[in-house]
Amino acid sequence: MVGRGKNPRRLSECLMAGRSVVIVGEFGFGKSYLASAVAELLRAEGIEPVTLLGLHRDGTTALGGSPMAGGLDDALRFIDERIEAGHPASAPPLIVQVDDAQTLHPRIMRRLTGIAESGTATLLLTSTPVALGSASDGDHRYDPDTVRAINELWIERGAERVDVAPLTAREADELLSQVMPDAVFDTVSRALIFANSGGSPQLIKELAAAVHALDPNESPIAAFSNLPAQSPRILDLLQHQLRVLTERQLTALATLHVTGPIPLGVLGAAATRGDLRVLSQHGFIASDYASTQLVVPGALFAGAAFEIADPDRVHQVTGAFGEAILRDVDHLPSPAQAMAIAGQWGYDEEPTALAEWGEERVAEVLLAAASGSNRLGEYVRAERFALRSRRLHPSVLADVERSRSLAQRGRQRSALTVLGEADVRGASAPELARLVIWWAELAVSLPDADAELDRLFDTVTAWVDAGQAGPCLAAGVAVVRANVMGDPETAIHLGETLLRDPTADLATRIVAGCLTALLLCHTGRCGRALDAIDVLDSLIDDISPATVAFGSVDYRAKVRGTEAVIRCTAGFDVGLAADSMVELLARPDALDDRYLLAAISMVAALVALHEGDDARATVELRSAQQRLDPYDIAGWRPWMLVQLALVSARRGDASATRRKLAASVGRITLEGQHAWFAAVLAFIPGEGADTRTERDRAVTLMLDQDDPMGSAVGAWGMFELFRLGAQTDRIVDRLERVASLTDAPLLHAKAAYARALIDTDGGRLDAAACRFARMNAFGLAADASRHAAVIHASLGDHAAAQQSRAHAERQEWRRASDQGSAPAPIVEVETAATLTRRELEVATLAATGRSDREIAQTLFLSVRTVESHLYQARLKLGVASRRGLAAALGVEPSA
Known part of the structure; x- marks a missing residue:
């Protein structure tokens, strides 16, 4: 019998009933741990298994100091004396535990299976998977008779076979929830843990424990590569799994540690398709390499391979990769590949490959290496690469990368000087766009942002007048300048015009379009903002790899x-x-x-x-803060701090975040939001918290502003103030007025909730809770229902109070379950039968794991139409995710 039932108790019961067990799994996937867990349960029942370890074929080397260390003859004698002759016939069957049974000499394996067949002993074996008729597994060769005897044990003699296979991403999440129920991991950390585990349960546990022990302010990305060095246990588990690889496969994986993701055709020089299949099957590289034509290594496995591989062989293969990349003139090397190639050239002398490959190609590699070094935080190295690239082949992109390296080291004025002195003659439109976008990002980060943007605008205008740049660049700067100057309407007008200008370069249109969409959203025109996103989606498909490779x-x-x-x-x-x-x-x-x-x-x-979900929001916000580029036109960092402060305040721990926010809130300039965020800050508790008088003054200052009228950001600010304690009629009046000028249903629901709470109207609070629940705003839905329950109870309507409490509990459950598939009790949730034919069709495809774009191509619809059908289906079924759709429709979701 074959199964994946890895329940140790069930397996121990099989053994006590006289049925042998074979646990099959690759190195590092916990088969020995499972066997040990079974043995512990047997000991609890008073049964002490006889433990043996496998021998190599020559019978001379024991794996791990087994009692059979004396060789084959001693091993056979031990079996005769300890098991056959030494075990009374009247006693219960003896249980013999053998790790790595596939390495046993065939005579030992046959002797053990014969004893099991006679009923004298029951076997608990572990083995790596070796196909029937095969005598090898990677570099490890086993005697075919041993393999045949193990297979016969479960095929012909009724032993229970259990396969210990790599976990899927969903199984890994479930495992984390079981072993660390109180830990909350951000999305990226979960992905990193799984991607670097190869699906090994033991490695997932160790990595999760190590990540959980990190300083909350430390980036998991930066710390992840150091985990093997800091934890010998993790390194041992990684290298234990690598035992399955041949020398060539190990070298290829180690080389990927140096180069990063590499085109499939390039890797073919060092690894066969069979090698890649083995690496993929064990989770050492991404499994979709054949479709993407890109081989992406698991970072920790590649690093562990680099530690134990032959360094000379790795250096040789890396050089071969570099030559293959350089020969492919149509292929732009990735930053990681370029860093590997340029690193072999050195920094100070001319590259040895200059004569062979030419100045332009070498400069291109150096430029990509500069970009990669900036991304990794190696700013001195980035400047060196950029300077050498510029010396060989002048390029404004080299100036951009050098400027970025200077700015990241705190030399913003020097970074601006480099940009101002750039020679733009002959530069292409995409290159100029990159320079101008970075210049604008850098300017916005400075205290005198207005003056720097004016200087940039004058510079770009001069380029346009001289015929060195197109007018779209000046228009892009004008969008940013209008926004910083507090004129969102002008910025929106210019941005929408630029977004739809087919003569403008793609990079400028996309950056301006994103800023315009945000401003439309901030001013309450969310429908128009999503229309802008539609245009941006169509532009994204036209972007060339070169545009992204050299962009920041x-x-x-x-x-x-x-x-x-x-x-x-x-x-x-x-x-x-x-x-x-x-x-x-x-x-x-x-x-x-x-x-x-x-x-x-x-x-x-x-x-x-x-x-x-405040707990998850906290870790996600911190994760985002650690990775956000400080030079961001949209000003995400202060906004993230405000959100983190609000979450911390709700969780009763806001002091540290309040201090950071107080230092940053002055930098918030988008659409005159400063007063709104400052008022929110005034209500956040902690060291240095504002007095009641100061709070009242902050609220008055906020309400007296004319600029944010009709602003969605203004409505958001007022609602958060309301939740923090500023529950006055004046706040609610303004909230209703602002919400009435937007097309955002969430803001309408917030205004209704605030008014109902001020008026102590339980019925309207119930209605607001339903509106929040339909939008999957579970926390607000639960809050509204709890307030409604209190009001109903105070009026003696206990039935209504109970219904409101039940709704609050259901919303809390939906939030905690992270699925959102359960219907709310007082919201009438429809069934699949009420979906239209097209809604059902789209929802079914989505539930099976298809992306919106794939569904659109399958059904010959636009992506936006698919999104609309999917939204209606989710709304009717009362679910929040594709997993919830799968449960509601009875469809098997994809792994």
Whole structure:
């Protein structure tokens, strides 16, 4: 019998009933641990198993100091004396535990199976999977008779076979929930743990414990690569799994540690397709390499392989990879690949490959290496690479990378000087766009942002007048300048015009479009903001790899992060924001791209905030803060601090965050938001907290401003003030007025909730709770229901109070379950039968794991139409995720 039932108690009961057990699994996946757990249960029942370890075929070397260390003859004698002759016939069957049974000499294996067949003993064996008729597993060769005897034991003689296979991502999450129920991991950390575990339960546990022990302010990404050095246990587990590899496979994996992700065709020089299959099957590289044509290593496995592989062989293969990449003139090396190649050239002397490859190609590699070094925080190295690239082949992109390296080392003025002195003659539109975008980002980070943006605008205008740049660049700067100057309407007008200008370069259109969409959202026009996202999606498909490779941002991630903000602000199908996060994580290079990870963390934080999961929101916000580029036009860092302070205040621990927020809130300039955020800060408790008089003054200052009228950000600020204690008619009046000028259903529900609470109207609070629940704002739904229950009880309506309490409990459960698939008691949830034919079709495909784009292609629909059908299906079924859809429709979800 074959099964995956890994319950130790069930297996111990099989053995006590006289039925042998064979546990099969690769190195490092816990088969020995499972066998040990079974043995412990047997000891608890008074049965002491006889423990043996496998011998190599020559019978001379024991694995781990077994009683059979004397060789084959001593081993056979031990079996005769200790098991056959030494065990009384009247006693219960003896249990013999053998680890790595596939390494036994065939005579020993046959003797043991014969004893088991006679009923004298029951066997508990562990073995690596060796196919029938095969005598090898990677570099390890086993006697075919031994393999045949093990297979006969479970095929013909009724032993229980249990396969210990790598865990799926979902099983890994379940394991973490079981072994560390009180720990909350951010999305990226969970992905890192799984991606670097190879699916090994033991390694998942060790990595999770190590990550959980990190300082909360320390980035898991930065710390992850150091875990093997800090934890010998983790290194042992990694290298234990690598035992299955041949020398060639080990060298290929070690080389990937140096180069990072590499094109499939390049790796073919050092590894066969069979080698890649083995690496993929064991989780050492991403499993989708054949479809993506990109081989992405598990970072920790590649690092562990590098530690034990032959360094000369790795150096040789790395050089071969570099030559293969350089020969492919149509292929732009990734930053990691370029760093590996350029690192072999040295820093101070001319590259030895200059004569062979030419100045332009070598400069291109050095430039990519500079970009990669900046991404990894190696700023001195980045400047060296950028300077050498510029010396060989002048390029404004080299100036950009050098400027970035200077700014990250605190030399912002020097960074601006480099940009101002850049020679833009002959630069392409995408290159100029990168320079101008970085210049704007850098300018916005400075105290005199207005003056620096004026200087930038004048410089770009001069380029346009001289015919060195197109007018779209000046328009892009004008969008940023208008926003910083507190003129959102001008910024929106210019941004929408630029976004739809087919003559403008893609990078400028995308950056301006994202800022415009945010401003539309901030001013309450969320529908128009999503229309802008539609345009941005169409532009993303046209971006060339070169545009992204030499850019400092991932444009697709920038668009997805912007869309998440809009959806979470408006309450427009927030589940789509969560789905976009999953799609971003599925990218082969996701875990190697800090900017992409920042977007993923930000989206996860926004979704957690919307759902009211403060514990998860806290870790996601901290994760996003650690990865966000400080030079960001949209000003995400102060906004994240405000959110973190609010969450901390709700959790009763806001002092530290309050201090950080107080130092940063002055930098918030988008659409005159300073007074709004300052008022929120005034109500956050902690050291140096404002007095009641100061709070009243802050609220008055906020309400007296005319600029944020009709602003979604203003409505958000007022609602948070209301929740923090500023529960006055004036606040609610303004909240209602602002919400009435927006098209965001979430803000309408917040205004209704505030009015109902001020008026102590339990019925309207119940209605607000239903509205929140339909938008999957579980925390707000539970809060509204709890307040409604108190009001109903005070009026003597205990039945209504009980119903409200039940609804609050259900919303809390939906939030805690992280599934959102359970219906709320007082919300009439429809069934699949009430879905339209198209809604059912789209929902079924989504439940099986298809992305929105894949569904659109399958059904010949637009992506936006698919999103609309999916939103209606989720709303009718009362679910928040694709997993919830699968449960509601009875569909088997994808792993």
